[in-house]
Amino acid sequence: xxxxxxxxxxxxxxxxxxxxxxxxxxxxxxxxxxxxxxxxxxxxxxxxxxxxxxxxxxxxxxxxxxxxxxxxxxxxxxxxxxxxxxxxxxxxxxxxxxxxxxxxxxxxxxxxxxxxxxxxxxxxxxxxxxxxxxxxxxxxxxxxxxxxxxxxxxxxxxxxxxx
Amino acid sequence: xxxxxxxxxxxxxxxxxxxxxxxxxxxxxxxxxxxxxxxxxxxxxxxxxxxxxxxxxxxxxxxxxxxxxxxxxxxxxxxxxxxxxxxxxxxxxxxxxxxxxxxxxxxxxxxxxxxxxxxxxxxxxxxxxxxxxxxxxxxxxxxxxxxxxxxxxxxxxxxxxxxxxxxxxxxxxxxxxxxxxxxxxxxxxxxxxxxxxxxxxxxxxxxxxxxxxxxxxxxxxxxxxxxxxxxxxxxxxxxxxxxxxxxxxxxxxxxxxxxxxxxxxxxxxxxxxxxxxxxxxxxxxxxxxxxxxxxxxxxxxxxxxxxxxxxxxxxxxxxxxxxxxxxxxxxxxxxxxxxxxxxxxxxxxxxxxxxxxxxxxxxxxxxxxxxxxxxxxxxxxxxxxxxxxxxxxxxxxxxxxxxxxxxxxxxxxxxxxxxxxxxxxxxxxxxx
Numbered sequence: 180x181x182x183x184x185x186x187x188x189x190x191x192x193x194x195x196x197x198x199x200x201x202x203x204x205x206x207x208x209x210x211x212x213x214x215x216x217x218x219x220x221x222x223x224x225x226x227x228x229x230x231x232x233x234x235x236x237x238x239x240x241x242x243x244x245x246x247x248x249x250x251x252x253x254x255x256x257x258x259x260x261x262x263x264x265x266x267x268x269x270x271x272x273x274x275x276x277x278x279x280x281x282x283x284x285x286x287x288x289x290x291x292x293x294x295x296x297x298x299x300x301x302x303x304x305x306x307x308x309x310x311x312x313x314x315x316x317x318x319x320x321x322x323x324x325x326x327x328x329x330x331x332x333x334x335x336x337x338x339x340x341x342x
Numbered sequence: 343x344x345x346x347x348x349x350x351x352x353x354x355x356x357x358x359x360x361x362x363x364x365x366x367x368x369x370x371x372x373x374x375x376x377x378x379x380x381x382x383x384x385x386x387x388x389x390x391x392x393x394x395x396x397x398x399x400x401x402x403x404x405x406x407x408x409x410x411x412x413x414x415x416x417x418x419x420x421x422x423x424x425x426x427x428x429x430x431x432x433x434x435x436x437x438x439x440x441x442x443x444x445x446x447x448x449x450x451x452x453x454x455x456x457x458x459x460x461x462x463x464x465x466x467x468x469x470x471x472x473x474x475x476x477x478x479x480x481x482x483x484x485x486x487x488x489x490x491x492x493x494x495x496x497x498x499x500x501x502x503x504x505x506x507x508x509x510x511x512x513x514x515x516x517x518x519x520x521x522x523x524x525x526x527x528x529x530x531x532x533x534x535x536x537x538x539x540x541x542x543x544x545x546x547x548x549x550x551x552x553x554x555x556x557x558x559x560x561x562x563x564x565x566x567x568x569x570x571x572x573x574x575x576x577x578x579x580x581x582x583x584x585x586x587x588x589x590x591x592x593x594x595x596x597x598x599x600x601x602x603x604x605x606x607x608x609x610x611x612x613x614x615x616x617x618x619x620x621x622x623x624x625x626x627x628x629x630x631x632x633x634x635x636x637x638x639x640x641x642x643x644x645x646x647x648x649x650x651x652x653x654x655x656x657x658x659x660x661x662x663x664x665x666x667x668x669x670x671x672x673x674x675x676x677x678x679x680x681x682x683x684x685x686x687x688x689x690x691x692x693x694x695x696x697x698x699x700x701x702x703x704x705x706x707x708x709x710x711x712x713x714x715x716x717x718x719x720x721x722x723x724x725x726x727x728x729x730x731x732x733x734x735x736x737x738x739x740x741x742x743x744x745x746x747x748x749x750x751x752x753x754x755x756x757x758x759x760x761x762x763x764x765x766x767x768x769x770x771x772x773x774x
Contacts, residue, residue: 201708205418239533245468247484273484
């Protein structure tokens, strides 16, 4: 999978309450959730995010609640990929389970700024900051997660293996 | 062939049908229980049907707990709760509680003996790690993992490395389990235990009640941990007796089990603490925060809504009133705790003292309902997160504290140590 898009940069420890505040969790409708994505981290984000844009964040992205509504809202808003210095465990697992591509690459995060354009090859983990002309190598996706992705997500994987 | 293992490794090995596991191993393991709530289960139920689900793998091992936005706060949340009710009925789930019987999931499931020592549990809620206090390996997951678990009874796990946290010394008066876990999160940081399990050990932990242990394990996730385990002992066995719905299995770590590292906490000189906005790791002694004026106090949640928490708060309040400027909301976590508190006369103390007593709900902890903050307002809360906007306005603030610090602060109208409101000579704090 290849992506190209403008990046929006966020700080460390962006939690799932900021990604999708609990006041909107009285619905499971993905589009309704996407209308408020990242709202408590940046109130203008839902109105300015365009399909293909990329979220870039610091350490521990997605910490806090286990709500899968968080990666779901990001994916449904059209964000193609999230690049972070690191991800909180439950968010990491949820993102793979629903098919939101995520990559860990501290250097690409540290050296970038909002508005830069990234070109990403999620298969190889190569990230190019086209605005700055720099190339980075993201941490490889663990083999088991690659298997999940290849199967088409967790549900397809378990259907093949266990049912 | 075998190797020394921690409690968590032993449970994962047993559930995966292996003689042993080591950190980094990926295992597919059989679950003793999986569950979700009124926020996370609707997505899981949707995925269950979308993937051809007809019946759950075992109606005695899938639980649904509508606790977050109940009693239903609006039409949409009523619809969500209805999805759970109908699924529970269709699937004949043994463990489903409707309003009136329902309580905060992480207080209710152990209380009702639905989670037992030695279990492997996943819950679609991050505070599922609470059951580590019983010596169960329990971790929070998302809705798709729950859907897969409801279909197959299994989940995949990467065996985590374990960090041992050893608590030694003599626990000073007014320093509670909540203070200990906040101090630990303060030292580890909010991602200090990401992908890892914590094991709480030492004489201070052995001396804690089951309520206190659950407070500690509950907040393991606030350091990023996958689980927060405590070795079962006499207190665990006494707790499990008479309530366990299945046969408990008691696992303890081998003497030569391998830990990633050990952190020692000498608690002898510890003071009551708060976690300041906006991270649970932003920990400071209450004595350094006495200028923080408050608008609200919440005593409840899966962290601190158990009977012991309410008793301690009531003991401090007895014969006094909370500050007229502090809306003080008491939320017993389950109907059984509610009835017990009523029988013990705690509600007389709370209501005579100017507090509001709420039905069991997660409510304000996640900014749902029953105590939301306006712009510029500040709360002290016995809950587990103080993120931006967690309890309401993105311009409000939450200070996390123990039940006795929360009550002392409600009385004074500002953050306060319990000692400040004891004895005859105490003085009212902030007026208004």
